[in-house]
Amino acid sequence: MSFKPENATDRLILPLDVPDVEQARAIVEETKGVVGTYKVGMQLQFAGGLAFAEELAKEGHSVFLDVKLLDIDNTIASAVKNISTMGMRFVTLHAYPKTMRAAVAALKETGNKDLCLLGVTVLTSMDQRDLVDAGYKDQIPELVSNRTKDAAAAGMGGVVCSPMEASDVRNRFGEQLAIVTPGVRPTGSSVGDQKRIMTPQNAIQAGSDYLVIGRPILNAGDRRLAAQKIVEEIAAAL
Numbered sequence: 673m674s675f676k677p678e679n680a681t682d683r684l685i686l687p688l689d690v691p692d693v694e695q696a697r698a699i700v701e702e703t704k705g706v707v708g709t710y711k712v713g714m715q716l717q718f719a720g721g722l723a724f725a726e727e728l729a730k731e732g733h734s735v736f737l738d739v740k741l742l743d744i745d746n747t748i749a750s751a752v753k754n755i756s757t758m759g760m761r762f763v764t765l766h767a768y769p770k771t772m773r774a775a776v777a778a779l780k781e782t783g784n785k786d787l788c789l790l791g792v793t794v795l796t797s798m799d800q801r802d803l804v805d806a807g808y809k810d811q812i813p814e815l816v817s818n819r820t821k822d823a824a825a826a827g828m829g830g831v832v833c834s835p836m837e838a839s840d841v842r843n844r845f846g847e848q849l850a851i852v853t854p855g856v857r858p859t860g861s862s863v864g865d866q867k868r869i870m871t872p873q874n875a876i877q878a879g880s881d882y883l884v885i886g887r888p889i890l891n892a893g894d895r896r897l898a899a900q901k902i903v904e905e906i907a908a909a910l
């Protein structure tokens with residue numbers, strides 16, 4: 673795996689899911705050193721988050737741009753080329769075979785070897801009923817498995833899946849792909865809209881490389897302490 677985590681702290685990804693850059697900046701200040709990577713997702717992207725993501729990267733932070741790209745191949749290729757200049761460590765796209773192939777080819781052309789392309793398999797807020805509603809006939813594990821196979825074949829850096837699917841991905845693809853798992857909830861914290869969840873300890877033991885944990889940290893009275901406790905739980909599980 674080219675994108676292996678360095679240590680327990682490096683495995684923790686904190687999504688900056690807040691309304692504006694000022695709040696995001698304050699959270700970075702509060703948690704720096706106890707979080708491996710800051711994730712800039714959809715909410716912040718529509719409030720100056722793209723420039724902020726670049727700024728964080730320039731300051732030396734590891735940054736994850738969660739854009740979940742999906743478009744025609746030409747547009748995907750152009751977008752990936754532009755993103756490759758932003759200093760990001762991770763970027764997401766939906767795990768459609770054509771989309772992933774276009775992204776990998778475009779990234780190769782840029783010569784950037786530090787950007788990890790992650791394929792989003794099935795959102796962790798989806799359960800089987802949601803998939804049926806969306807017109808899919810596959811069972812969740814089967815769909816995750818197929819999309820992971822496609823990600824590996826396309827030459828992606830890793831996949832995003834639920835911790836419940838991590839062990840299957842690890843068993844089938846070994847170290848080839850980095851496994852990034854949202855849907856992680858420390859014992860006693862509220863589940864929110866996540867449906868396929870595990871604790872940090874169980875997620876690590878199942879084979880997750882990186883854990884995306886948002887609301888249990890963001891809503892804590894002491895965010896630094898909350899992140900620290902999670903890193904300790906990760907370290908103990910390794």
Ligand code: C5P
Nearest residue numbers: 687713794795796832854884885886887
């Ligand atoms: O607050 P919480 O821990 O649920 O945050 C999870 C984060 O991971 C959110 O930013 C969400 O957009 C993101 N995510 C996810 N499931 C995926 C991909 C990304 O929850 N499959």
